[in-house]
Amino acid sequence: MKALINVEDSIINSVSDYFEIDLEESKKKSQFFVSSIEEIIAELESTISKKIINAPIDQNRLLQFGVAASGSTFTLSDGPMPVMFFDDIDYKDDFNSDLVVTNIVDYRKSEVSQGLEVNRAINEDEWLNNVVSQRMQTTCFQQLLKHSAWKEVEFDDAKSLVLKAVEDSQSITDNDQTPIMFIGPWDVYKLIDSSRWEYGREDEKLPLDISVESNKPNGYICHIAGIEIYRLPFSKADFSILLSKETFKKINIKRFGDGRYVEATFNTENNTDLTGTLSLSFGVECKFNATGCFKYISRNPDE
Numbered sequence: 001m002k003a004l005i006n007v008e009d010s011i012i013n014s015v016s017d018y019f020e021i022d023l024e025e026s027k028k029k030s031q032f033f034v035s036s037i038e039e040i041i042a043e044l045e046s047t048i049s050k051k052i053i054n055a056p057i058d059q060n061r062l063l064q065f066g067v068a069a070s071g072s073t074f075t076l077s078d079g080p081m082p083v084m085f086f087d088d089i090d091y092k093d094d095f096n097s098d099l100v101v102t103n104i105v106d107y108r109k110s111e112v113s114q115g116l117e118v119n120r121a122i123n124e125d126e127w128l129n130n131v132v133s134q135r136m137q138t139t140c141f142q143q144l145l146k147h148s149a150w151k152e153v154e155f156d157d158a159k160s161l162v163l164k165a166v167e168d169s170q171s172i173t174d175n176d177q178t179p180i181m182f183i184g185p186w187d188v189y190k191l192i193d194s195s196r197w198e199y200g201r202e203d204e205k206l207p208l209d210i211s212v213e214s215n216k217p218n219g220y221i222c223h224i225a226g227i228e229i230y231r232l233p234f235s236k237a238d239f240s241i242l243l244s245k246e247t248f249k250k251i252n253i254k255r256f257g258d259g260r261y262v263e264a265t266f267n268t269e270n271n272t273d274l275t276g277t278l279s280l281s282f283g284v285e286c287k288f289n290a291t292g293c294f295k296y297i298s299r300n301p302d303e
Contacts, residue, residue, distance in 0.1 A: 052274055055113035057266055062112060065264035066256065069280050071129030073136050074253050074261040080133045081217040081230060082140050085180075085248040086286075091261070095254035095283040099263075102135050107278040112266045132262055132280055137233040140251075140286050141182070148290035150241070154297045158191040161296045162206060165242045166225045168294050173226065175292070177244035180228045184237025185301035189221070192229060196222045238301040242294040254283025 072078035076089050083089075110116050155161040169179035183189055195206040212222045221229040228245065256263050261282055268276035 051116065052110050052113055053272055055109075055116055057109075058112055058114040061114075062264040062266060063258060063260070065112075065128055065278075065280075066260040066262045067258070068125035069128040069132045069262040069264065069282075070260050071125070071133065073129065073133045074282075080137050081219045081233075082144075082248060083136065083251065084217060085245060086251045087248065088250040089253060090250065091253050091255040092283075093255050093257075095252070095285075097283060097285045099254065099281045099283050100135060100139050102131060102280045104131070104278040104280070106275045107266070108275055109266070109268060109273065112278070128280070132282060134233065135280075136282070136284065139284055141233060143284075143286045144247075144288060144290070145241075147286075148243070148247070148288055148293050150293050150295035152295045152297060154299055156299050158185070158187040158298065159206065161188060161240065161298060162191065162208075162224065165240070165294065165296060166208060166227065168242055169225065169227050171292055172242075172244045175244070177246045178228065179226065179242060180230070180245045181224075181240060181242045182230050182232045183221075183240040184232040184234055185240065185298040187301060188240055188298065189231065192221055192224065236301070238298050240296045240298070242296070243290065244292065247288050247290050247293070248286075249289045250287040252283075252285040252287070 073080060073083070074089075074091075076084055076086060078084075153164065155164070165181055169181075172179040183192070191206065192210075195208075196210045196212060206224065208225050210222055210224050213220075219230045219233065221231065223229065227242070232240070253261055255261060263281045265279045265281070266276055267279070
């Protein structure tokens with residue numbers, strides 16, 4: 001209906017000529033028409049707004065959000081990196097740790113209101129699952145960084161960093177464990193990525209055995225001298241970490257029931273708000289057996 005407001009001058013001119021109406025009179029009447037349409041639109045918007053404001057929150061809809069957001073994130077077989085690296089997973093009804101909460105602000109109340117028909121995104125379930133999956137990734141790594149003892153070394157260039165990591169990885173393989181590395185800085189990623197392809201300049205490549213395996217999870221880059229290499233899920237991280245794959249022991253997940261590992265809630269600041277905050281909450285507690293962990297800090301991560 002809003003399209004009716006935009007009456008082009010060419011149409012007014014054509015109507016005036018065809019019906020032999022004074023042009024100024026036509027413009028005046030067209031303005032009356034536009035004003036009438038604007039009043040109708042305003043009344044419709046006011047009616048719709050009142051319905052949304054008075055509509056109760058659809059709790060069943062929020063339960064569906066929780067199921068969709070649970071998706072494949074909370075299983076060892078289908079979970080994101082590094083969930084798939086853990087040896088064991090346990091689902092608990094009693095969960096003592098703080099929940100991880102992701103808030104989606106300015107979410108339309110009409111999407112979660114009872115008795116209202118709205119056009120929903122066809123990929124809504126996938127979007128909810130992706131939001132939680134990405135938060136799960138960062139949370140696991142945050143717990144790893146917090147609860148492990150790291151041997152820190154700083155580097156001025158990416159090549160020296162990678163060569164040092166390969167040297168340190170020997171202490172992991174000597175214990176019959178598998179070295180795995182997660183890189184953050186762009187310069188380290190760029191060096192490794194260019195080294196694994198034939199088109200890279202030979203003088204810029206790493207003098208190491210590099211291979212790429214198939215059927216690896218998202219974030220995988222390659223293997224370097226037996227080290228499994230992945231990207232860290234942090235933006236602009238100035239560090240990389242090396243540890244054994246056996247570090248990832250067990251992960252505990254909060255269970256909400258009804259096949260849900262995510263609880264969805266919706267709240268508005270005021271009773272008259274048309275938008276609010278959609279909150280997605282889950283509980284995760286990671287257990288690590290962290291020994292021989294190395295942290296490499298890049299002094300010039302963006303070069």
